[in-house]
Amino acid sequence: MKIIKLANALKDMERVELAKAVREGKILIYPTDTLYGVGCNAEKTESVERIMKAKGRDSEKPLSIIAPSKEWIAENTKITSNHVKFINNLFPGPYTIVLKARIKIPFVISKDGKMGVRIPRNEFCDFIRSQGSPFVTTSVNLSEENPVYSISDIPEQIKQVADYVIDAGEIRGHASRVFDISGKSLEILRW
Numbered sequence: 001m002k003i004i005k006l007a008n009a010l011k012d013m014e015r016v017e018l019a020k021a022v023r024e025g026k027i028l029i030y031p032t033d034t035l036y037g038v039g040c041n042a043e044k045t046e047s048v049e050r051i052m053k054a055k056g057r058d059s060e061k062p063l064s065i066i067a068p069s070k071e072w073i074a075e076n077t078k079i080t081s082n083h084v085k086f087i088n089n090l091f092p093g094p095y096t097i098v099l100k101a102r103i104k105i106p107f108v109i110s111k112d113g114k115m116g117v118r119i120p121r122n123e124f125c126d127f128i129r130s131q132g133s134p135f136v137t138t139s140v141n142l143s144e145e146n147p148v149y150s151i152s153d154i155p156e157q158i159k160q161v162a163d164y165v166i167d168a169g170e171i172r173g174h175a176s177r178v179f180d181i182s183g184k185s186l187e188i189l190r191w
Helices: 012-024 045-055 070-076 081-090 123-129 156-161
Strands: 002-005 028-031 036-039 064-066 095-101 114-118 135-139 164-167 177-180 187-190
Touching (some): 012 123, 028 123, 045 135, 064 123
Parallel strands (some): 002 164
Antiparallel strands (some): 028 036, 036 135, 064 135
């Protein structure tokens, strides 16, 4: 596990190394606009499985993704013009929006065909998005446990699977607010 200070993460050689790591499916612990997240390229199933196992997360409980762009969301989910307005009002920001998926990604798409998407307001998450692939994002904690605010508090099981940790110091946020707009009406899943 390599620890990189956020101030250095997006400079020259570190940026090149981290871009390669994202594309290859390396597991990163990174700051978001809410809390520290742990994730990887969502298309690298083996890496996603390692995260699920380390967190002790039920495989039936799907993970959200950081979407590369609003255009990616439009291409890969079933959205209406009202959905587009809602997305444009909330993203980027500390929200997760649940939509019907047009694609299949293991551990991301629920049994009923839904997917949670995020576009955080965060410089490092912008870098992740710039790599062009959906990126699994989940809080750095054991399943059903309290969130982690500092890298010194990361559970050992998660440290063991992480390839990189981006240290942004203490983050005192709260989990993203979750809105399900996949049906006929808005449903607030977490406020």
